[in-house]
Amino acid sequence: MTVRDALNMALDEELARDEKVFIIGEEIAEFDGAYKITRGLWKKYxxxxxxxxxxxxxxxxxxxIGAALLGLKPICEFMTFNFAMQAIDRIINGAAKNLYMSAGRYPVPVLFRGPNGNAKGLAAQHSQCFAAWFMSAPGLKVVSPSTCEDYRGCLKAAVRDPDPVIMLESELLYNLEFPVSDQAMDKDYQIPIGKAKVEKPGKHITLVTHGQAYVYTLQAAEILAGQGIEAEVVNLRSLRPLDWDTVFKSIGKTHRLMTVELGWPRCGVGSEIVATVMENPVFFQLDAPAVRCTGIDVPMPYSEKIEYECTPKDHHIADYAKRVCGTKF
Structure with a gap:
């Protein structure tokens, strides 16, 4: 199943399950969506x-947001989260803070979803990763799925959640195929927001990643395996809340940590993870400094050839991981 089909099916099932659910956004109805995620749903609903x-x-x-305040459950699609900057005041001041500022009286059960980060050759204004931005805002829940099961489970959990949820997707993942278990095909299948998954067990280094970067990280783990380094890959799936128990447990097993993301290095997801590890007793489990493997600290170039080198790929990740592991291997 492709990620596109997993999303389409999950949206269809949630629209059928609850008449309060509706989808709003640019070209999502008659045109079937810019990425065909909502294909066929307008004719049906x-x-x-x-x-x-x-x-x-x-x-x-x-x-x-207004519809959510009145009891409906909107799914708000951004054609890209880069365009969400036009609505950042609404997302932060209208959705994220409302439950707190109303003393718990007015929840905002809205899901904001759409592609995040770079695709191919879309230039700087269309290629930013907003994971760390939204992750920093109290009142928001933030998920960043990778596989088809992630997308199905995270979307269903987000639609049914009473709080505003940001679902950061990847345009480059929409066409990728992943295996889907019978359990994940259940119409009520959900992945609890705040629960990570160890996708590949290992004992030499922990690689913590999310979203599109997961694909390259898993490929890097295979490269490392061929060189005698068994990397444990942790797919975060949720960034806020973040599953610290799973991350800490993995570090206690491997004694090395590297975070992998496609966003910028300053104040990123990896920065938060490394800082939190430093502040907790698990720090003393590390046998080497924790490091961040991130995108380059520049606006994304328009040239696809240069763009390719601006975000970590499998060989970059493997090289970084070998440095963390040192001369032992």
Missing amino acids: GDKRMIDTPITEAGFCGIA
């Missing part, structure tokens, strides 16, 4: 459940 909007992120994001 009609204009009241599938709402096309003009190119007005601040406007339709505000409409979604």
